[in-house]
Amino acid sequence: MPDDRKHAAAHMDVRYVANLARLELTDSEAQRFQGQLDQIVAYFDELREIDVDAVQPMAHATVIQNVFREDVVRPGLDRDQVLANAPEQASDLIRVPKIVE
């Protein structure tokens, strides 16, 4: 048996993972998602039936490997355009809660 079997069988702690993803969950969400995601993760066991030992992983669909361009300055969005979408702003800056004391 591949060594990863015990991992897949492990229980996903929805609250712990949601915190990693910076998502606050209500109790009823946590309960609902736990059941649904347990079912989905159990379904992922299907992939264990396939022997992939000799297979190179595929990260994307095309043959392109690296794409380079000249490192030149190009115009970006101007400040007013960017600030127009900001939820809070002051003095031509985006306002956020205090980060350091």
Added chain:
Amino acid sequence: MNALNTLTAHDLLARMQQGECTSESAVRAILDAIGRVDPVLHSYLTVNAEASLTQAREADAARRGGDDRPLLGVPIAVKDVLNVRGQPCTCASKILKGYVAPYDATAIARLRAAGAVFVGRTNMDEFAMGSTTENSAYGVTRNPWATDHVPGGSSGGSAVAVAADEAIAALGTDTGGSIRQPAAFCGCVGLKPSYGRVSRYGLTAYASSLDQIGPMTKDVRDAALLLQAMAGYDPLDSSSLPAPVPDFAAALKTDLKGVTLGLPREYFVGGLDPDVERRLQEAVAVCRQLGATTVEVSLPRTRQAIATYYIIAAAEASANLARFDGVRYGFRAAGSEDPLSLYKRTRAQGFGDEVKRRIILGTYVLSSGYYDAFYLRAQKVRALIRNDFGAAFEKCDAILAPVSPTPAYRIGEKSADPLQMYLGDIFTVPVNLAGICGLSVPCGFTAANLPVGLQIVGPALGEEAILRVGHAYENATEWHRRRPGSESSARQE
């Protein structure tokens, strides 16, 4: 003369070229249709009545001055996930409420350059995650063939706008079937181009290695017309392919002589709705009558494609959606006194259930200790799925397949059971995983008068082949002319 809103883009263009109608009159017909049917169907999130009439008048003036660009004055509806300068782009999410796009997506810029008029923004599953358009934060969209049924998704609004003649054509996006499945559920044509064929710049990313923009139209000729305007390398999307763009219209022929079509053994072995299966077999027979030969092919990893897709798509989504944190744009939750609670509350209040589920799932499969078991394994199975298609295309020019195992189902029927919903994607997700192209064309109706779609799958950059098959098929059938609420009065040319 038929109402202008019922026309295909190529028919409308021909009439405008002959001076028989104007773009302004076509846009007015579209706006009238929206006013009549959209209060029930809800295919649009926003309608740009004044701006699109202005664009149309400019197009008419340009035409009088001798301008004949390929889409001059053609009204097009745009899925709410594509940035159009100066228009809202919410991705049907509360978290982007109030966001106004400061730039054009490349696909939009190219359609604009070709003369298209942008009439409005269509509803969708939030961030394109879903198969029914029920996951929109702004209400459900209804299937025009049976308004208690879903239109499919995630590009459900675009499919309905086209099927109900509320648009001449529309744009959708397809990450795991989101163009082809709603096209099948609503009885219109939907094309998912090969990965890299159309630039993704300005498409709000869901799963970057799978997303593609494509046309949703009333016939295959229109799909070719819109693809022609959008396709081709874009330096702003490093995953777009620097491949020549062929003349797609030149590929449209009325016979299939010399064409070999593959029938995957794994696709026709039970589990299909009986009406769907019958319509598929009839479509295969039509293709044979048109001169095609058929050959059995094998896609042995079909069943595992669903798990592979949901691991990879969720992983990429969890990374892509990290940018929505309430800082720079869109919605911000009130009352947070530190950055961490600002992020967590904004995301808690801004995202809907399905988006939250996929972010959690994606974070999990990428996390330390689980990466190898899930994400890396899925990437390896993905390679096998791509290789299976490669082997199949050595025996055939295109593959015939169902789009969905069932026709449209009732609103609410599957929304409480995400896994059941995911299983319906079995015939569409393999195409995205392999990076190849797929076309959905109407191929008949169920006994309950719900549309059924035929999927034509081609190899990477094989759009000419699938457009040819789709065009020959629809040229020999009348299904694509049927319209909801008027099955006896098919749309006339």
